Structures are given as structure tokens and as C-alpha cells.
Amino acid sequence: MQLLDPFTLYFLLMATLLLLSLLLLLMGLVHRQERSLRFWGISGLLGVGGVLLLLARELLSPWLGVIAANSLLFASLAGCWLGIVEFQQRPLPWRQAWALWGGCSLLWVLLLFYGDTALRSQLYGLIYLLFAALALYQLLCDPAHRRRGSYRLVGGIILLLMLSYSYRTYHMLLHPVLNPLRNTGLPLQQLLASLLEFAKTLGLLYLVFERMQQGLQQLAMLDALTGLHNRRAFEQQATATLLHDGHHRHALLVMDLDLFKRINDGHGHQAGDAALQHFASLLAAQLPAGSISGRLGGEEFVALLRDTSSSQAWQVAEAIRSQLAANWIGLPDKPAFQVTTSIGLAMRHHRQQTLAALYHDADMALYDAKQRGRNQVCSSRPLVAVPAAE
Numbered sequence: 001m002q003l004l005d006p007f008t009l010y011f012l013l014m015a016t017l018l019l020l021s022l023l024l025l026l027m028g029l030v031h032r033q034e035r036s037l038r039f040w041g042i043s044g045l046l047g048v049g050g051v052l053l054l055l056a057r058e059l060l061s062p063w064l065g066v067i068a069a070n071s072l073l074f075a076s077l078a079g080c081w082l083g084i085v086e087f088q089q090r091p092l093p094w095r096q097a098w099a100l101w102g103g104c105s106l107l108w109v110l111l112l113f114y115g116d117t118a119l120r121s122q123l124y125g126l127i128y129l130l131f132a133a134l135a136l137y138q139l140l141c142d143p144a145h146r147r148r149g150s151y152r153l154v155g156g157i158i159l160l161l162m163l164s165y166s167y168r169t170y171h172m173l174l175h176p177v178l179n180p181l182r183n184t185g186l187p188l189q190q191l192l193a194s195l196l197e198f199a200k201t202l203g204l205l206y207l208v209f210e211r212m213q214q215g216l217q218q219l220a221m222l223d224a225l226t227g228l229h230n231r232r233a234f235e236q237q238a239t240a241t242l243l244h245d246g247h248h249r250h251a252l253l254v255m256d257l258d259l260f261k262r263i264n265d266g267h268g269h270q271a272g273d274a275a276l277q278h279f280a281s282l283l284a285a286q287l288p289a290g291s292i293s294g295r296l297g298g299e300e301f302v303a304l305l306r307d308t309s310s311s312q313a314w315q316v317a318e319a320i321r322s323q324l325a326a327n328w329i330g331l332p333d334k335p336a337f338q339v340t341t342s343i344g345l346a347m348r349h350h351r352q353q354t355l356a357a358l359y360h361d362a363d364m365a366l367y368d369a370k371q372r373g374r375n376q377v378c379s380s381r382p383l384v385a386v387p388a389a390e
């Protein structure tokens with residue numbers, strides 16, 4: 001029965017919030033790149049500290065206690081807002097944060113002399129609403145984030161918190177009393193707000209985890225040197241495309257830079273890396289929108305052209321080949337050098353043809369292009385070759 005008392009539950013929640021804030025701070029210290037965790041950890045500690053100071057104010061000087069407690073609470077609200085700005089990787093509005101914190105604290109002190117408890121409680125509700133609105137705006141102002149379920153969930157919790165504090169402010173207008181917590185309905189509001197605060201902190205923590213996981217996934221899918229998909233990512237995306245766009249015609253290009261060992265040996269490994277990066281950006285520029293490209297390893301690249309005819313695919317392959325041969329690569333303090341590529345092209349002619357079968361055909365065509373003297377495009381069926389113009 002005792003546990004159902006809102007005050008007891010409220011204190012239990014405070015203790016849990018304290019532990020959660022400590023955890024956030026600790027995680028923020030371990031994962032140094034996630035600075036928002038530190039902001040939210042410190043914000044939580046300031047919030048719990050403010051509440052404790054408010055409750056213990058009779059033991060200290062009541063006036064000083066209440067001023068210090070509310071300054072801590074305002075700093076906690078500002079800290080949560082700054083944490084969200086930091087999480088969104090935007091410049092931190094330190095000046096505005098200090099000004100808002102200072103302004104709110106000053107207003108509070110003025111009301112301590114010229115207002116009553118009810119007025120101060122209303123002011124607290126309004127300040128809470130202001131910081132919550134700032135946090136909500138920062139969280140959802142990016143349209144890409146606004147559409148995501150996790151961001152909407154945390155935004156929804158902040159909205160509920162705002163509703164809860166609006167109710168508190170409204171209630172205090174109707175029933176002004178000396179101690180807000182003695183006001184009918186307010187202990188319950190306080191309990192609900194603490195529960196929501198707890199949910200909000202967990203939600204923010206989830207957003208950090210979600211972003212960390214996405215970062216790791218991206219790292220596992222990208223080729224570090226060129227920024228293209230790596231073999232695994234290419235295979236996953238190309239297989240899914242072949243499965244779902246079964247009725248469309250697709251072309252596969254397998255591209256291998258010619259005599260690449262000579263470039264490494266003659267111009268150095270750094271020049272070889274620059275050539276690979278140069279080729280990757282050429283691919284990005286020449287491939288039609290919607291194509292999937294990747295680096296399979298070494299100097300071998302691949303691209304799946306969606307919904308294309310054999311003549312269109314041929315033109316794209318030929319443009320890649322000729323552009324690479326025409327644009328020599330220059331590095332500071334080194335002579336410019338030419339890189340060429342051989343390209344094997346295979347068309348997908350029926351829906352059952354898998355990526356592996358398509359790759360086999362394109363690879364055979366590539367082999368043929370190498371045999372015929374490199375720097376050319378060969379198609380698997382019918383087998384034709386266009387010698388280099390140069």
C-alpha cells in the first residue's frame with residue numbers, strides 16, 4: 001500500500017533517474033565521441049540535485065536553498081536542450097543557453113521578493129515549456145529525422161511532458177496554494193512528469209544507440225578507400241534488386257584497371273590509391289541514377305545498371321572507359337600518369353538469372369577484353385569488342 005503512495009513512488013523514480021544519469025555520464029566518458037551523453041548525464045544529475053535541494057531547503061537557508069535549487073533545475077533543462085543540439089551535430093548555442101539560464105534565474109529571484117509561491121510555480125511551468133519546446137524543435141527540425149519512428153517517439157514523450165507542465169501551470173492558476181505539492185492533483189502530475197522524464201532519458205539513450213549501430217553498419221558496408229559499397233554490400237543490394245525488379249532488364253559491368261601493378265611499382269602505392277579513388281568518382285559521375293556500384297577488392301569494380309537496354313549499357317561502359325583514358329591523374333610533385341580499364345558487360349535476359357550467373361558472364365567478357373589487349377569494352381553475348389580510340 002505504501003508503495004502506491006505518489007510521494008514514495010516519486011522518490012523511487014528520483015533515485016532511478018539519479019542512477020540513470022550517472023550511467024549516461026559514465027557512458028559519455030567512455031564513448032568520448034558521443035558528447036550528448038555527457039550533457040544528458042550532467043543535466044539529469046543537476047535535475048535530481050535541484051529536487052533534493054528543494055526538499056532540504058528548510059535545513060539550509062530557505063531562500064538560498066530555493067534559489068540554488070531552481071538555478072540547478074534551469075541548468076538541467078538547458079543541459080538537456082544543449083545535449084540534443086550536440087546530438088544533432090549542430091553548433092552549440094552556448095551564449096543563448098547562458099542568457100536563458102541567467103534570465104530565468106534572475107526572474108525567479110525577483111519573484112521571490114515580489115511574487116508568491118503560486119506565481120513562481122506558474123513561472124517554473126512556463127520556463128519548463130520554453131526549454132522543452134527548444135529541445136523538441138532541435139530534435140525534429142531536420143525533415144529526415146522527423147519521419148523516423150524513434151525520433152517521433154522521443155518527440156511525443158517531450159510533448160506529453162509539455163502537456164503535463166501546462167496542466168500544472170493551469171492548475172496553479174485555478175488553485176493557488178503555498179506548497180504546490182500539497183495541491184490536489186499536483187503530486188500525481190509530479191509523479192507522471194518524473195515517469196515521462198525517465199522515459200525521455202531512455203528514449204534519448206536509444207537514439208544514441210541507434211546512431212552508433214547505423215555507424216557500425218555503414219563501416220561494415222563501405223569500402224574505406226573509395227567510399228563505394230564493398231563486396232558484401234554490393235551483393236546484398238544487387239541481389240535484392242534482381243529479386244524485386246525481376247521484370248526489368250539489368251546490365252552488369254565488371255571493370256578491372258589495366259596493369260595496375262605497374263602503376264603501383266612505377267608511381268608508388270599512394271598514386272595507386274589516388275587512381276582507385278579517381279575511378280570511383282568517375283563511376284559516380286558516369287553511372288545512371290539508380291545504379292548500384294561497388295569495389296569488389298583490389299582494382300576490380302562492379303556496377304549494376306537497372307532497367308537498361310544493351311545499347312544504353314554499352315554507351316555507359318564506353319563513356320567510363322574513354323573518360324578514364326582521357327583524363328590523366330596528377331599528384332603534387334609527381335608526373336601525371338594514365339590509367340585505363342577493361343570492362344566486361346553482361347545483360348540479364350531472363351528473370352531466373354542470378355547475380356552469380358550474371359557476374360560469371362560479365363567476368364568472361366572482361367577476360368576477353370584483357371585478352372584482346374585491354375582498354376576496351378566486351379559484351380558477353382554476342383561477343384563484340386571496341387578497340388580503344390587512342
Ligand SMILES: Nc1nc2c(ncn2[C@@H]2O[C@H](COP(=O)(O)OP(=O)(O)OP(=O)(O)O)[C@@H](O)[C@H]2O)c(=O)[nH]1
Nearest residue numbers: 256257258259260261262264269270272273298299
Ligand atoms: N595502391 C593500391 N594497390 C592495390 C590495392 N589493392 C590491390 N592493389 C594492387 O593491385 C595490383 C593488381 O595487380 P594484378 O592482379 O597483377 O593485375 P594488373 O597489374 O592490374 O594486371 P591486369 O589485371 O592483367 O591488367 C597488385 O599489385 C596489388 O598490390 C589498393 O587498395 N591500393
